[in-house]
Amino acid sequence: MDTVLIIGAGLSGLTLAYYLQKKGITCHILEARSRLGGRIFTSYQKDAAPLEMGATWLGKKHQELNNLLAELNLEIFEQALGERAIYEPISTSPPQLVSLPPNNDPSYRIKGGTLTLINTLAEKIGQKNISLNQIVSNIYSTTNRLFVKTRTDEFQADLVVTTLPPFLLIKTIAFEPALPQNLIDITATTHTWMGDSIKVGLRYATPFWRAEDSSGTIFSNVGPIPEMYEHADADEKYFSIKGFFNGAYYSVTKAERLEMVLTQLEKYYGPQVRDFLSYEEGVWRNEPFTFAPYQQHVLPHQNNGHTIFSTPLMNGKFYLAGSETANQYPGYMEGAVRSAQRVAKQIIENYFHSVS
Numbered sequence: 001m002d003t004v005l006i007i008g009a010g011l012s013g014l015t016l017a018y019y020l021q022k023k024g025i026t027c028h029i030l031e032a033r034s035r036l037g038g039r040i041f042t043s044y045q046k047d048a049a050p051l052e053m054g055a056t057w058l059g060k061k062h063q064e065l066n067n068l069l070a071e072l073n074l075e076i077f078e079q080a081l082g083e084r085a086i087y088e089p090i091s092t093s094p095p096q097l098v099s100l101p102p103n104n105d106p107s108y109r110i111k112g113g114t115l116t117l118i119n120t121l122a123e124k125i126g127q128k129n130i131s132l133n134q135i136v137s138n139i140y141s142t143t144n145r146l147f148v149k150t151r152t153d154e155f156q157a158d159l160v161v162t163t164l165p166p167f168l169l170i171k172t173i174a175f176e177p178a179l180p181q182n183l184i185d186i187t188a189t190t191h192t193w194m195g196d197s198i199k200v201g202l203r204y205a206t207p208f209w210r211a212e213d214s215s216g217t218i219f220s221n222v223g224p225i226p227e228m229y230e231h232a233d234a235d236e237k238y239f240s241i242k243g244f245f246n247g248a249y250y251s252v253t254k255a256e257r258l259e260m261v262l263t264q265l266e267k268y269y270g271p272q273v274r275d276f277l278s279y280e281e282g283v284w285r286n287e288p289f290t291f292a293p294y295q296q297h298v299l300p301h302q303n304n305g306h307t308i309f310s311t312p313l314m315n316g317k318f319y320l321a322g323s324e325t326a327n328q329y330p331g332y333m334e335g336a337v338r339s340a341q342r343v344a345k346q347i348i349e350n351y352f353h354s355v356s
Contacts, residue, residue, distance in 0.1 A: 008163035010038020014121035015340035030134040032289045042113035049238035050113035051201040053282030057107040062334035075111040088220035111234040140176035163322040165192040171292040190303040193331030195291035201242035203277040250285040304330035
């Protein structure tokens with residue numbers, strides 16, 4: 001039996017457990033996947049650049065995330081853009097090399113890969129307090145406790161926190177008693193950030209895009225890659241490029257997407273693009289522990305940060321966290337950290353002060 005049971009070992013869940021454990025509160029995390037990180041997923045290969053297939057960038061304005069990184073002694077480095085970019089405005093004109101304006105608000109990446117943050121938090125929390133391969137199916141309450149059933153086990157706790165995307169929560173978990181109808185109505189049209197995204201990356205032995213008449217920054221209105229950026233490691237020892245791929249192509253095969261990537265890049269760099277070391281992709285719509293199909297059209301960020309997500313349920317024993325629930329920077333890593341901070345504060349003030 002645990003004091004607080006957290007559903008989801010992504011950034012929100014791990015950060016929440018980290019904050020609560022610092023206050024001496026017992027936590028246990030249930031994760032459906034066989035890995036940590038949720039929508040943070042860094043692909044590692046020996047002697048190769050880490051490739052981010054999930055959350056990647058942060059800015060100086062993301063104060064709480066930066067504070068957490070500093071507390072954990074994790075370093076960041078600036079995303080390289082260069083002074084020029086390859087720009088493809090229309091399909092009937094060739095790509096252009098255009099000058100980029102000075103960047104007064106650069107993006108940053110976490111040295112060693114974003115998963116370094118996840119692994120560091122997990123080390124602080126302790127592996128014994130995290131259970132993988134636990135797919136939650138039911139949550140029900142009694143007078144004093146909450147019970148969480150997975151496909152293989154049953155857990156009980158004083159308090160339960162979900163960090164799942166709100167829409168995924170109501171689509172995949174049954175509640176007794178049922179959740180309030182107004183919450184269900186809002187979650188039905190709450191956008192799951194990154195759920196409809198595809199990210200692609202290619203590792204190369206040399207950064208040929210750094211040539212005088214070229215660039216590793218790509219913007220295309222033609223696609224299927226609308227944006228792509230150099231993705232070298234922090235020490236610039238290993239090289240890759242990574243970008244976004246049109247989400248409409250989630251149903252084609254990996255081989256078909258790769259050929260589409262190479263065909264587009266060939267227009268900019270020539271046949272050398274086919275001499276890649278490895279290809280990686282993240283098709284988040286095909287991740288059942290991130291995405292569930294909507295029953296109606298949902299706009300980007302729709303209902304993210306809605307005030308309804310900040311109200312505890314089930315007599316104050318069930319809390320909603322996760323990036324989509326943050327009232328600032330929802331959908332981003334900063335939102336994930338802020339949601340963890342909010343729930344930690346609520347739990348400490350609302351529950352533990354009342355029972356102490």
